Amino acid sequence: MASIWITSAVIFVHYLIKHWNLYRRTKVKRAPGPFPFWPVLGNLPLLGKLPHQAFYKLSKRYGDIMELKLGSVRTVVVSSPELAKEVLKVHDLIFATRPETVGTKILFNQQDIAWAPYGEHWRHMRKISTLELFTLKRLEASKHVRDEEFSWLVHEIFEICKDGQPVNLRTSLSSAVMNVVTRLLIRKRYFSTDHTDDDSQEFKELSVKVMNLCGVFNISDYVPFLKPFDIQGLVPQFKQTSSQMDRVFDRVIQEHVKDKSKSDESKDFLDVLLSLPGVDGVSDRLDDITIKAVFNDILVAGTDTITTTVEWALVQLLKHPGIIKKAQDELNEVVGHERVVDERDIPQLKYFQAVVKETLRLHPAGPLLLPHESREACEVGGYHVPAKTRIFVNVWAVHRHPSAYENSLDFNPERFLGSALDTKGMDFQLLPFGSGRRICPGMNFGLLMVQIILAKLLHTFTWMLPGEESPEDIDMGEVFGVTIPKAVPLQVVAKTYINCFSH
Numbered sequence: 017m018a019s020i021w022i023t024s025a026v027i028f029v030h031y032l033i034k035h036w037n038l039y040r041r042t043k044v045k046r047a048p049g050p051f052p053f054w055p056v057l058g059n060l061p062l063l064g065k066l067p068h069q070a071f072y073k074l075s076k077r078y079g080d081i082m083e084l085k086l087g088s089v090r091t092v093v094v095s096s097p098e099l100a101k102e103v104l105k106v107h108d109l110i111f112a113t114r115p116e117t118v119g120t121k122i123l124f125n126q127q128d129i130a131w132a133p134y135g136e137h138w139r140h141m142r143k144i145s146t147l148e149l150f151t152l153k154r155l156e157a158s159k160h161v162r163d164e165e166f167s168w169l170v171h172e173i174f175e176i177c178k179d180g181q182p183v184n185l186r187t188s189l190s191s192a193v194m195n196v197v198t199r200l201l202i203r204k205r206y207f208s209t210d211h212t213d214d215d216s217q218e219f220k221e222l223s224v225k226v227m228n229l230c231g232v233f234n235i236s237d238y239v240p241f242l243k244p245f246d247i248q249g250l251v252p253q254f255k256q257t258s259s260q261m262d263r264v265f266d267r268v269i270q271e272h273v274k275d276k277s278k279s280d281e282s283k284d285f286l287d288v289l290l291s292l293p294g295v296d297g298v299s300d301r302l303d304d305i306t307i308k309a310v311f312n313d314i315l316v317a318g319t320d321t322i323t324t325t326v327e328w329a330l331v332q333l334l335k336h337p338g339i340i341k342k343a344q345d346e347l348n349e350v351v352g353h354e355r356v357v358d359e360r361d362i363p364q365l366k367y368f369q370a371v372v373k374e375t376l377r378l379h380p381a382g383p384l385l386l387p388h389e390s391r392e393a394c395e396v397g398g399y400h401v402p403a404k405t406r407i408f409v410n411v412w413a414v415h416r417h418p419s420a421y422e423n424s425l426d427f428n429p430e431r432f433l434g435s436a437l438d439t440k441g442m443d444f445q446l447l448p449f450g451s452g453r454r455i456c457p458g459m460n461f462g463l464l465m466v467q468i469i470l471a472k473l474l475h476t477f478t479w480m481l482p483g484e485e486s487p488e489d490i491d492m493g494e495v496f497g498v499t500i501p502k503a504v505p506l507q508v509v510a511k512t513y514i515n516c517f518s519h
């Protein structure tokens with residue numbers, strides 16, 4: 017027994033000396049950071065359950081750029097607007113790739129947009145997404161889908177709350193958002209109480225599984241020698257979900273291939289993808305693997321992000337009665353009580369837009385963006401960043417940086433009134449959608465969805481907490497996953513504000 021302890025101690029001391037010497041011998045200047053104390057795990061134990069918050073706290077000690085060792089992965093984290101600009105603008109091309117992870121390799125074969133490494137395939141897919149899928153024309157053409165789904169959402173909330181019962185807002189929101197997304201993708205509506213057929217059930221279960229698996233932390237991605245052991249038992253789940261996805265999407269693709277009778281206006285995303293030539297420039301259509309991967313991207317990236325943002329907006333508004341009143345007064349002034357609010361009203365709703373920006377500032381759905389990786393060595397903030405370093409832009413910290421905002425922890429939409437700051441990736445103190453080559457391609461769609469849902473909720477209802485609960489009691493805890501939702505889903509009671517149920 018004693019010999020095991022002595023051997024372990026010798027290995028540990030050897031490890032410390034090796035790292036210390038390595039640090040001292042390095043000629044180039046490396047960013048400061050905590051000593052990678054734990055053998056094998058390095059700094060991983062420092063991250064806890066909310067890595068964006070852990071990085072934020074560490075940045076207070078080590079600075080706006082830090083280097084850490086997560087398992088065996090060299091990682092640099094930047095936390096200020098200036099350094100975010102260096103990574104996403106000055107060195108955009110260098111940081112334009114993604115690291116490979118076990119899950120995304122099995123689930124998407126890295127043939128999607130979000131997890132594809134920088135290269136020909138990603139460029140091609142990105143071009144398709146901007147020129148064919150997320151165009152202004154398609155956004156406008158799909159307005160009726162949003163109008164229908166969100167007026168059903170409002171009715172559903174009305175029905176649940178009409179006798180004073182609380183609604184779990186997240187459940188209702190996520191079904192409505194999922195329906196909009198699946199209607200755009202394949203003209204199908206899966207998420208409703210009257211859709212209980214096997215297809216809908218399988219699709220619902222599958223989307224929940226994909227979402228959960230995409231958000232899971234896999235130790236094998238950081239400690240590669242653990243990969244063959246798969247100690248969390250994730251690989252069978254990835255594989256099983258991947259083949260279930262193949263089954264579901266094969267069915268949908270076959271249905272679409274058979275039905276060629278659609279007019280241009282009635283084409284969905286799948287029709288568009290099926291009409292495009294293959295990435296290789298030889299095949300007459302995109303291969304099924306790529307199509308399925310893009311579908312998954314849109315389902316994962318385009319649903320929870322919206323639901324989470326709207327839920328946080330309402331939480332903040334419930335905590336700030338003066339702000340919700342101002343937003344509702346503005347809606348009443350611009351829209352009035354005779355009709356329902358419409359997407360076309362949003363440009364006139366200046367205070368309301370500021371509320372949405374302030375929500376995206378304090379609650380960015382992707383607080384660390386997606387991980388970037390350096391394709392070659394470069395310098396950031398005067399420090400050397402070697403090739404193949406993982407980069408996290410901690411926008412959660414950037415959005416709280418004292419150089420960017422006064423009283424940065426306060427929820428205060430007024431800060432955006434009369435300010436030209438926007439969320440389109442040009443202002444590096446406000447980056448909820450990222451910036452540069454990897455900026456969110458669904459940005460306009462996502463922002464519009466958040467705005468119109470929130471506008472409808474505020475215009476139609478007054479909102480109250482159930483029972484004796486007071487705004488101070490609202491739990492503000494977060495959980496880390498694909499997005500950062502509230503740990504405890506918000507329960508609220510909605511009372512009708514305008515009478516939109518009589519017509």
Ligand code: HEM
Nearest residue numbers: 129130317318321381382385386448449450454456458462
């Ligand atoms: C409030 C809504 C949304 C937010 C806050 C959001 C945020 C983000 C962020 C932070 C990234 C990573 C950027 C980076 O790594 O530098 C991203 C990427 C992405 N988003 Fe969104 N997103 C939203 C909605 C959507 C929607 C609606 C879609 C599609 C329908 C979408 C599709 C994507 C895709 C495909 C990527 C990967 C881009 C790439 O790697 O080239 N997102 N999004």
